[in-house]
Structure formats: structure tokens, C-alpha cells
Amino acid sequence: MRRARAESPAQRGQADEVTLFLQDDNALARTVATGNVQIEARAQNRVPSGSQVSAHKLEIKMKPANLVENAVLTGDVHLKSEGAQAAEAWAGRTDISFAGHNVVTKIHAAEQVRLLRHQASSDSKTPTLAAENPASAKHLRAMTQKPEAQDVEMTAAAVDFIVANGNRLARAETIGAPQISLLPNGKQGQTRATADKFTARFDSKGQLQQVHGEANARVVASALPHSGTPEPDRVSTSDRIDAYFRPGTGIETLVQEGRFTYTSGTQRAAAERARYTPADQMLTLTGSPRIVDAGMATTARTVRLNRTTGDGFAQGEVKTTYSDLKPQPSGALLASSDPIHVTAESMTAHNSPAIATYKGNARLWQNANVIEAPTIQFQKETRTAEAESASGQKVSTVLVGTDKNGKATPVRITSSRLSYRDSERKAHFEGGVTAQGSDLTITSNQMDVFLQKSDLGGRASSPVQSGSLKSTGETPVPPQSNGAPPTRQLNAGEGARATPAQAPNLSKLEKIVASGSVLITEPNRRATGDKLTYTASDDKFVLTGGSPSIFDTEHGKITGVSLTLYRRDDRVVVDGDSSSPAVTQTRVVR
Numbered sequence: 001m002r003r004a005r006a007e008s009p010a011q012r013g014q015a016d017e018v019t020l021f022l023q024d025d026n027a028l029a030r031t032v033a034t035g036n037v038q039i040e041a042r043a044q045n046r047v048p049s050g051s052q053v054s055a056h057k058l059e060i061k062m063k064p065a066n067l068v069e070n071a072v073l074t075g076d077v078h079l080k081s082e083g084a085q086a087a088e089a090w091a092g093r094t095d096i097s098f099a100g101h102n103v104v105t106k107i108h109a110a111e112q113v114r115l116l117r118h119q120a121s122s123d124s125k126t127p128t129l130a131a132e133n134p135a136s137a138k139h140l141r142a143m144t145q146k147p148e149a150q151d152v153e154m155t156a157a158a159v160d161f162i163v164a165n166g167n168r169l170a171r172a173e174t175i176g177a178p179q180i181s182l183l184p185n186g187k188q189g190q191t192r193a194t195a196d197k198f199t200a201r202f203d204s205k206g207q208l209q210q211v212h213g214e215a216n217a218r219v220v221a222s223a224l225p226h227s228g229t230p231e232p233d234r235v236s237t238s239d240r241i242d243a244y245f246r247p248g249t250g251i252e253t254l255v256q257e258g259r260f261t262y263t264s265g266t267q268r269a270a271a272e273r274a275r276y277t278p279a280d281q282m283l284t285l286t287g288s289p290r291i292v293d294a295g296m297a298t299t300a301r302t303v304r305l306n307r308t309t310g311d312g313f314a315q316g317e318v319k320t321t322y323s324d325l326k327p328q329p330s331g332a333l334l335a336s337s338d339p340i341h342v343t344a345e346s347m348t349a350h351n352s353p354a355i356a357t358y359k360g361n362a363r364l365w366q367n368a369n370v371i372e373a374p375t376i377q378f379q380k381e382t383r384t385a386e387a388e389s390a391s392g393q394k395v396s397t398v399l400v401g402t403d404k405n406g407k408a409t410p411v412r413i414t415s416s417r418l419s420y421r422d423s424e425r426k427a428h429f430e431g432g433v434t435a436q437g438s439d440l441t442i443t444s445n446q447m448d449v450f451l452q453k454s455d456l457g458g459r460a461s462s463p464v465q466s467g468s469l470k471s472t473g474e475t476p477v478p479p480q481s482n483g484a485p486p487t488r489q490l491n492a493g494e495g496a497r498a499t500p501a502q503a504p505n506l507s508k509l510e511k512i513v514a515s516g517s518v519l520i521t522e523p524n525r526r527a528t529g530d531k532l533t534y535t536a537s538d539d540k541f542v543l544t545g546g547s548p549s550i551f552d553t554e555h556g557k558i559t560g561v562s563l564t565l566y567r568r569d570d571r572v573v574v575d576g577d578s579s580s581p582a583v584t585q586t587r588v589v590r
Contacts, residue, residue, distance in 0.1 A: 004033070013039045015058070028066065033058040037073070051081040055094075071096040077109070086118040091159075103166035110158040110175075117152045117208060150182040150191075150250045152208065154198070168206030174198045180211060180243070182250060188278075189222040195241060207247045217241035217256060221307070232265040234307055236274065253277055260285070267293040267310060269303070281308040294354075295324030296380065298347065314347040318358065322380050331422035332451035333369050333399070333507045334383045340366045342378065355379045362387075369507045371418065372396040383422035389415070389431070397427065399449070401437050401509040401536065409438040411509060413449065425451045425510075433514065439523065442532065445516025452510040452536075509536045518543065520565075525552035527563065541565040 004018035016035025023029045037058045041051040056075025063069040072095050079089040092111025099105045157176030164170035178198045182191040195213030203209040217238045223231035239258025246252040254276040262269040262283065272287025282304055285291075289303040291312060301316030314320075320342040328335040345360025355377060358364070362376040364385060373387035373395040387395040394414040401411035416431025427449040435442040435449075512534040520527040520541065530545025542564050543550075549559040550572060560574040 011039065011041045027064075028062050030062065031058075031060040051079065054078045068098045068102045070098060088116045090114045104163045105166070106163060107161040108158065109161065113156050113159045115154045115159070150185045150188060152245075152250060153181040153183055154200075155179050156198075168204075169202040171202070172200040184224070187224070189224045191219065191221040193217070193219045193241065193243070203247075205247075208245045210245065211243040213241040215239065219254070219256070234262070234264040236260065236262045238274070251278055262305070264307070264310070267291070267305075269305065271303070276307075281306055283307055295322060296349075296356075297321045297323070298349075300347070310351040312347070312349040316345065318342075318344045318347045320347065320356065320358075328383065328422055328454070330425070330453060331383065332425040332454050333420060333427065334366050334385070334422045335454035336366055338367055340364065340378075340380075342376065344376070353379065354381060368398070368400070370396075370398040371420075373418065385418070385420045387418040389417065394432070395429070399451070399507050399509055408508075411435055411437045413447070415447070425453065427451070435512070441521040442512070442514060442518070444514035444518045444532065447512060447514040449509065450511040450513075452508045454507065511535050524554070525550065527551070527565065529563070539567045541567070
């Protein structure tokens, strides 16, 4: 038959030529249709409503009782279906298996298979409107389409589709080099996922629910340009991958497990498990996560990355090492090229500007110089640190000063707040400041500590490469809070014990300016005033403001306009004026 055409309430079909093959009893054995084969299924049929199939050739093989055994479509096979989640499929050949009373059970598509599912609104009223008013349905889809929705495309050499109840997809398995893509939608770029094999599962409505990828999983997400500037691809790899879909919005969650790695520009990450949620662009890493970015390496129990902003969040046993540092000739506390280490319970890191905030028993150190506080904010490029106290826990800093005999000794300074900028070599302390050395204690409301320039003649450290994700196996251990060395010997570069090679890098006091209720306490001597200026070069203390006074058990109390104490020879110079003459009160021993 030429230009054959058949139609029923359930479906309609046509072809340029149809040949019927009959058995001896005139029962239909086989049907072959060639040229512009087209089949359209309507709502009453078990095939989804609004489905159209086209191909160059269709061959149907029958079995007794006028039942279909199988059907084979060849030559540019194209399937198109409409409804709540429209889809299209292309293949060079499609084999359809039937069971029972012409119920489709399996579809095998081969020869460069391509499947495209359009992510439209999941509103249940849309199909009815489509039948009654296509224009209204299109408008409704546009109004209810979520902005993050992306069409899903799958390609493979071949795909097996398992059909449930003859009218909906239940499972699909790829054969040979598959790829799944989330297509650009104007707000998000393309995402491509590959693995050795993908298995897809569909829900009770035939909508894509989950895709599992096994072995050599790889995801490449291309970001849209930002202000005209191209963004680097985000590439992740793992042993396994699972994508969970929400009808109408595309991927809801993407989970990768087994030797996970992530790369985006200078940012590198590794873990055993990763969970990505497109709604907030958050990538959560667990299982020994480690992230490296521009000389900053961080480990924690959990690490979260915002793939849009590049911001990072770490929680639980956070350890960060800043490397690739250049010596700062004009710096002091953090001037060395040795690594800077930080430990805390949590960390929040921002890219622009590059600032990291550490909270919960935070500790930052380089060599023997230490800052401890409930919260420490650190900026690597400018080497600035801001520290805050909380819940009675003070900010603590360990520096190196000199005792009465000129011997180097640790000086521990505690306060409510600390601000330090290495280029200025000045540490500003506020709130209940206490500076304690081996034989001297100074308290005040606020204090500025100026440090000597660091002697950078020491060795350079071995940097952590930005692309390296391997752990050294050693956890850096900071000095003890009293300035003493750690309880175990550290490897070079771990930064804690003041070895002879590191000694030139220790931060030394140059000058202290304290104000507000200043109190100096030594064995058998005490001095008070409103302002103190101390210079380390001559170990000299100058007290002014508020009738400064010095009291000791031997000479009694001395008061004047200003008092100058030279500790090396215990000289005290008292200055007064006509309105406030110097006064000496001597204790007489009876």
C-alpha cells in the first residue's frame, strides 16, 4: 500500500509505503512501513498523551492472537512527548519489546542516542490547560517556571528503557560512554557529567527522580561570564555519583563519593564525600576534607564551599596553613617567610577581600609568635590580624621582651581586643590589658606595642603548592600560651620551637605606650599613672598623668608630675612643677 494512513480514537499513523506479510491462515505475521513513518498517540492510549514518533522504517512482528511481539524503528528515529515534563529522544535504531496484551515492557535505543527532558512547571493543571487552551498553558508554564530550572540532556551509544505498566518509564541504563548535561538557562551555565555507566530511575508519574553513575565519575560545570570576564570551569571527580531530581526544577542534590576531588581556578579540594545543592550553590565536603587555594591549605571535619562566590566555611578541628609567603623587611610579628598556622573550631573565608575569620579557641602563630583568642580574623596579603574576646576568655599574645638583667624572656599580653598590622609593626590592645613578663606586670585600659623590625636573614620555608592536596601527616603544634616551647620537637617549618636558626625571626618589643589606669607591678615595687611610655633599648619607663607614683618597700612612695624608672640600675627620676611639686613619703622602720 502506498501513502498508507490509519486512524483510530487512540492513535494515528502514516507512511509512504506499507507491506503486510500474512501467514498460511491469513493471520498477520509482519508489517513493514517505509518512508516518512509517523505515529501519533492520543490521551486514551497507554503511550503518554501528546506523543509523536517518526522514523524512516518501522517493522512490527506479530505473534498468535493478533498480539505484537516486537517493533523495530530505524533511520533517524525521533520521539517527542508533551505534558507536565516534555521530552524528546533521538536514535538510529529503536527496538520495542511487548508482553501480554500489547503492553510495552522494554525499549532498546541504539546508534548515538540522545534524550532531552524539558524542565517545566510541575503544576498538575498544565496538561488540562494544554488541551483546552495551548496559549494559556504556555503562559502558565512561563509564570510558574522556577529560575533555576535547567533542561536535562543525556547522550550514549545505547540506552535500555524499562517501562512499567506499559505507559511510564521506570528505569534506564546506558551502554557505552554516556554523558548527562544540564543545559544553560540564561542564569546558569552548562554542567556535564560523565561516568562509565548511568542508571536512571523515574517516579510513579514517569518523571526523572535519580541518576546513579558508577566508576570514573566526572562533572564539569561552566559558569556564565561575570561582568564580561570568563569564569573558570568547576571540575569534580569521584568513584560514584548520584543526582537527585525535583520535578520541574532539575537537580535538587548532587552527591559524589569515593576519592572526591574539586578544581576551580586556583581552588583545589579533596574528600571522601561531597554533596552539592544548586539552590544555594553550596558544596559540602566530609570524610577528611582538605581545601587548598593560593597558598592557603585547610582541613576540618566538614568544609563547605560556595561555588558562586568562592567563599569557604570549615567546621570542627579546623587547621589552616598559609604558605608561599614572602619575607616582609619592614614587618615584625608575621614578617617571616615561614608558614603561618591557625587552628580553631570553625572558619569562614572570603575571597574578596581575602579574609578568614576563625572562631572557637582560635590560635594563630608563626615560629614562636602566638595569638590566641575566641575569634581571630586574618588577612594574608596585608598580614593583619584582628582578635576578639568572648565569654570571659581573653585575647592572648606572646612576644619576646627583656628582663631586668637584659635577658630575652617571653612577654604574654592579654586583652579584650587586639588589632595588628605587620607593615606598621604595631599591636593595639584594648579592654583590661595585662602584659606579663618574668619579673614585671603592666595593666592598663589600652596599650600600643611597637615591635622591632624582624631580622629576615633566616632560611625560607618550603611552601605548600596551591595544587597539592596531600597532607604532610604532621599537625603543626603551636607554642604554649606562656611562651614555652611545645611539648614535642617539631619538624622544620612547623613553627613553634625557637631554634637557633629561628631566633632572629622572633618578634622583640621596641616600645610600649599604655594609657588609662596604668599599673606596673614588680617584686617589692609598684607604680601607677594615667600614661606609660616604655622603651626597650634602655629599659626605661616614663609615667605621666594623674599624679603618677612609685611605691617600694625600701624607699616608700614617690609622687610627681612625671616619674622615670631605669630598671637596669634602679634609678628613679622624679619631675614636678610649681603646682604639683614632687613628694617623697619614706617609711620609717621602728
